[in-house]
Amino acid sequence: MTSLQLEHKTLPVEDVPLAYKIEIEEYPEDEAATLESLTFRQANAPELFQGCYVDGTLVGYVVSTLASGNHLTHDSMSVHEPQGNAVCIHSVCVAKAYQRRGIARAMLKEYLERVKRLNQASSSSESSGAGHQERVLLIAHKELTGLYSGAGFEMVGLSEVVHGPDAWYEMVYHF
Numbered sequence: 387m388t389s390l391q392l393e394h395k396t397l398p399v400e401d402v403p404l405a406y407k408i409e410i411e412e413y414p415e416d417e418a419a420t421l422e423s424l425t426f427r428q429a430n431a432p433e434l435f436q437g438c439y440v441d442g443t444l445v446g447y448v449v450s451t452l453a454s455g456n457h458l459t460h461d462s463m464s465v466h467e468p469q470g471n472a473v474c475i476h477s478v479c480v481a482k483a484y485q486r487r488g489i490a491r492a493m494l495k496e497y498l499e500r501v502k503r504l505n506q507a508s509s510s511s512e513s514s515g516a517g518h519q520e521r522v523l524l525i526a527h528k529e530l531t532g533l534y535s536g537a538g539f540e541m542v543g544l545s546e547v548v549h550g551p552d553a554w555y556e557m558v559y560h561f
């Protein structure tokens with residue numbers, strides 16, 4: 387558990403460029419989201435873009451959109467289907483200076499609580515459609531699967547997504 391005082395909140399639109407700065411610093415060039423895709427996600431599913439702040443500074447975030455189906459595909463990474471029953475996580479990212487201090491672990495715990503709250507609130511009138519999710523899906527390289535299994539995700543197996551030289555593993559969290 388981190389000793390840092392973390393504040394988790396819905397990322398405000400003005401912080402999207404700050405998230406993008408962290409994204410391109412931390413992800414390999416061919417895996418990083420563009421500013422356009424982060425802007426699209428914030429605009430279409432704002433409550434699924436969760437920022438993590440230390441003393442008012444953005445240090446990490448988790449961002450998803452919704453899709454239908456049991457598996458994460460290339461297509462589900464690039465759309466937002468408001469009636470989709472799966473939360474597809476695109477990025478879990480922490481700024482370098484704050485890594486290995488338990489922030490990703492804390493962000494994931496908070497994020498799953500957030501989706502549970504959205505489900506319970508029966509606020510399905512929200513424009514993004516969040517509020518009826520059955521599962522959370524993500525893909526990760528082998529070395530990071532322990533982070534997600536520690537947060538309660540189960541291994542599905544090799545993902546159908548092929549991108550770059552290293553295999554992707556699909557993981558799922560069921561509500």
Ligand SMILES: CC(C)(COP(=O)(O)OP(=O)(O)OC[C@H]1O[C@@H](n2cnc3c(N)ncnc32)[C@H](O)[C@@H]1OP(=O)(O)O)[C@@H](O)C(=O)NCCC(=O)NCCS
Nearest residue numbers: 412413478479480485486487488489490491525526529533
């Ligand atoms: C992956 C990432 C989000 C981890 O953030 P973090 O705040 O440093 O992670 P935590 O400190 O909460 O780590 C929790 C546990 O996850 C595992 N873990 C974290 N980073 C890891 C890494 N680089 N390699 C292997 N295991 C790792 C460890 O088991 C760790 O526990 P430990 O520190 O007690 O050994 C961060 O390194 C990052 O932003 N990387 C670039 C973007 C990325 O690859 N995101 C994941 C996409 S699937």
